Structure formats: C-alpha cells, structure tokens
Amino acid sequence: MWGMNVGRSSKPRIAITMGDPGGIGPEIAVAAAASPGLRRVADPVLLGDIDYLDALAGGLGAVVVPDCGRASRARPGPAEVRVIDTGGITGKVATGRPTAQGGLAAGAAVETAVDLAVSGEVGGVVTAPVSKESLALAGYGMIGHTEMLARLTRTRSYAMMLARGGLRVIFATTHVPISKVARRLNAEGLVEKFTIGIKYLKAYMGIRSPRLGVCCLNPHCGEGGLLSGEEKNIIIPAVRAAKRRGMSVDGPFPADSIFRGDAARFDAVVAMYHDQGMIPLKMVKREEVVNITLGIPIVRTSPGHGTAFDIAGRFEADCRGMVAAARECARIAKRVSNAR
C-alpha cells in the first residue's frame, strides 16, 4: 500500500478527483492539475468524466489529454492536464444543486482513485468537494468523503484532521447533528482518535513526539459535572487512559480557551464536533485549510471548503485551497515513500 509507485522522478504521482460536477469541484481540480505551483512538486493525474472535463478545460485555458498510465510518461505541455476517464455523466448535468448524476460521477472518480492508490499507481489522492446530498441521491447513503474512503479501504479506525498553518485539528465526530454529538462520544472511541492522531502526526508530519490537546464538549467543561457529565465520564477518563499508555495528551480544556493561544502548545487539538474545530480553523488568516484523512491505508487530502454550489460553473472559484491540498498530498506521499 502507501503508494508503491511514487514515480521514476522524485515527484510523487497523485490522483485528483473532480468532485461533484454540480459544484466548483471540476473547475478547481482542472486548475490545480494545471497549476505550475503543483507541477513543481507533483505529477498530477485528474480523475473524472473526460468529456465533461474537456468541455470545461477551455474556460480555464487548459487542454485535457487522456492519461496512458505508467507506460507513457512523457512530460505534459504547460496547460495539458492528464485525465483518467471515470465517466458517470450521461447528458447535461445540472450545476448549482445536488443531483443523483453528480453523486454518481463524483463517486466513480473516488472509487478509481482509491484503486490506484491501493495498488500503488499513485502515491496519494486529492479529492475535490462532493455533496453529501448528491451522494445520498446516488445511493451511497448520507456520507462524506472520509466515510466513503474508510468504506472503500475497509478501515474501521480513522480520523479527520484539518490543518491550517500551524493549527491542526483532529475531529472526534465529523458531520453529526448537534443533538447527537454527546451520545456519539465514548472513552474508547476517543482513545482511538488520540492513538491514530499521534501515529500519523509522526508518519505524515515527521513530528517525533506529538502532543495532543483535547477540547471539552460543554461550556466551561461542564462546570465540574454540575452542568453536564461528558467531561467527567468520557473525556477525562479517555485522556487518563491515553496517558497511561504513554501518549502525550492533555486536557480537556474549554474550547474557547484552547484555541485562543494555547493551541500553539500542541501539535494538534482534538475537537469534539464539527463547528468547534471548524470555526477556529476558518478564522485563522494565513494559508489554506487542508483536510488530511488519518488511519486509512492511502494518503488522502482535500481542501477545507465545500462544493460552493452558488458559484459553480462561473470560473470564479478560488483554487488555492485545492492546490494547497494537492501540495500537501505530494509532501506526505514523498515522506511516506522515503520512510519505507
């Protein structure tokens, strides 16, 4: 696994999926694959419906060429984007909203990307945004990328980490309604997230002794149990269990204080739910948010934003997040390949 073929050159080959064609995914995927900033560090191949991408590429000043796999690795021209056709689009696709067709096309690209990464054809996968609603309409169920990748790689224990500049956040739960967050937490599950977090901060980031800081679930950490008991009954026992196993895990700390400045003391902060970690990440001004999936047997990154249905198809989308995600994918693929 781990992307056996990182290429004959020192640049890792990475797969970029086009995402939901109803959103900005295909635009930013093409733009990223064509970007000199990415090509300096990686050999990208785009995965998606080739006719759809071909029609789109003109608007971005790029040319789509079919990828012929490892056999022909001639250097692509400056605006040439290699594509592996994963199909999925029949007829005209509606932009600006979730559709079953969008879900099917997005899903097909992800499935192929996973196959390529597992077999070592690529060193890592960068995914453009999909819509959970489209995936649900296409029959995948109400899941996101991370859950889909875990399913495709038959991984039980995994974690989502988002990074921006020096701030890294690992999520104890991901796309869970607020009303259900508390009951999704348990001490063993948290210890599992801590374990994965520390393992991959070493493997992916090269941090020798990673330190984790943990957020409370409730305001003021549940006021010592008077307000609510999840800190006392779940989070504190999990932190203690991790410490007993030799992990450097501290907390829990109130979320509004850990992100204020203390976050810098930790290599990653463990947030209990989506907004608790996303709000601070989006408020940081420097650099882009990059999503890194931890625990699956392939390297996978993505930008921190969504499909942006409202601006799809106008070529207004900002591809910097996608380029940052692809560069990070290449960096990790290289580190992992060197470590083998």
Next chain:
Amino acid sequence: MWGMNVGRSSKPRIAITMGDPGGIGPEIAVAAAASPGLRRVADPVLLGDIDYLDALAGGLGAVVVPDCGRASRARPGPAEVRVIDTGGITGKVATGRPTAQGGLAAGAAVETAVDLAVSGEVGGVVTAPVSKESLALAGYGMIGHTEMLARLTRTRSYAMMLARGGLRVIFATTHVPISKVARRLNAEGLVEKFTIGIKYLKAYMGIRSPRLGVCCLNPHCGEGGLLSGEEKNIIIPAVRAAKRRGMSVDGPFPADSIFRGDAARFDAVVAMYHDQGMIPLKMVKREEVVNITLGIPIVRTSPGHGTAFDIAGRFEADCRGMVAAARECARIAKRVSNAR
C-alpha cells in the same frame, strides 16, 4: 429605572460587584475601581464584604473607604476605593475553589447592586466573575449572573450579548450542555432574541437600523435537512418571521463561514450556543471581551472571562477585561441617561 441618578457630574455612577471571593473577582474589582482609566469616565463604587476587600486592597496599593452614598460625594483620593459593605463572609474564605460562602458573598453583592440600579442610585452595574458551582452550593441553583439578574428584576425576556472590538454575539442559549441545545431552541424564542437584540443595539449602541446575522445550529446548516432539521424547522422560520416584522435579520449561515469575515456585515451575530459564539470572540486579538445583558431594566456589563480559580489570590490577574466592562457600562449608562 434605567439608573435615574447618573450623578451631578457628567460621570455616571456605577456599581462594581466583587464576584466570588474564591476567584480573581475581588482583585480585579478593586483594581478596576482604582484604575485611572475608569475614573476618567465613571464614578465607581465597589460592592462586597468590606473587611475582605480591605485586607485585599493593600496588595494592590489601594485603600478601601466606606461609601456614604449620595450625601457625601467628595472626590476620592487617587488610590481610594469606595465600598458599600454587602457582607457575607464569616471567618476565613477558601480561595481557588467553589464554596457556599463564596456563593453567598457574591450573591449578596449582586442583589444590592440590582437594588441600587433599579432605584437609580447607580447608572449601571459591572459584575466580577461568580462561580455557578458556588452559587449552587449557596442555594441559588445552578445559574449564572444573567439568569440571576433576570430573576431579581423579574424579567422574562432577555439576552446575553458579548462584544469585542466590532464583533458582537448574541446567544440563543447560554450555559446549556451540548446534548440539550437543540431541544432548547424554538422559533418564537429566537424571534424574541432577535427583537431584544435589535432594540438594545439601538438603545445601547446608538445603531439606527441594526442588522443581525444568524448562525446555523448544525454542520453545513444541516445539509438541507438531510443531516438534521433544526435549520428547516426552527431557525429559517424564525428568520422569516422576523423579516415579516420588518427586522433586518439574515441567515442562517454556517457558523464557520459567518465568523470568517461575513460577521463584519452584521451589527451582531446570533449564535445558537455558548462555544459557537465564544470561540470566535476569544480568537479576536484586539481589545477585551465585554458581556452586556440585554432586556433587563438595568444596565449591566461584565468581563468575558470567569473566576480563574487557579490563579486567585496571587495578584496576577489581568484587570483589563474588568476595566473594559466598567468603561462600557459607563458609556451605556450615559447614553441611556441622555436619551431619557
């Protein structure tokens, strides 16, 4: 009401409660009352156990003098802090943790402050941090300041607003466990918060046509109802109802996007729960967080931080938040007094 006596001078008289004696409250209350930055704009009087405050004042280079009410308004000396004794401490008080005695002393000061404000003896009240645990041990129930002030002034509809620099956040719920936030929300309750918010942004801030932005409860706004229904069933109907009544209320927006930059478009953002609003407020670097209670018939502010039991009694506490809260109290008291 509204603090009838703002003083013969142009400086409003404001009451400062000492907060929980087990925490940093008394230190920062004395320091704020003695601070030239506050005295330039207000005539402060401290409320608390006079013997306790007297023993403490020495460590801060201040001298406690009993306040003789309106009758004797001689200008206090530079380090003289006027105190109205509200008692409550018998024997030695434990610092660094919640105690029943701490709750009793803190509560007594708040009760007197409310009396003074309602009768117009002071133009506003600034409260130093109390501990909900101490208040509970003292028999007040598991409540915070805001709930206590609402009870003492027999107010049913009120709202907590926190402000820092240009960012103002109004909370739909305050100290509620995450597991119970969703079921505390309802459309009428939200419309009430919007109404109070707009009324007081006018009265306290002098904003002619206040604009509110509203947060979603769930990640990605509940994904159009596929993930969770509170946006569809509660928040969107509340925003529509407010618009029909002529209020400028927009949203709901995902919390991680509204605070990223869009917040500046609004005079205040309505957060659904504690951490959703507190995380962004604490991440803003400029100025101090000030808490302003809206909807009660007295002007009341407080700093955005808590008792900080861990550093109590060491004279290490930073009083800037308390001074900022007191200055804001004086500013609002003056505006309200002028408007009458």
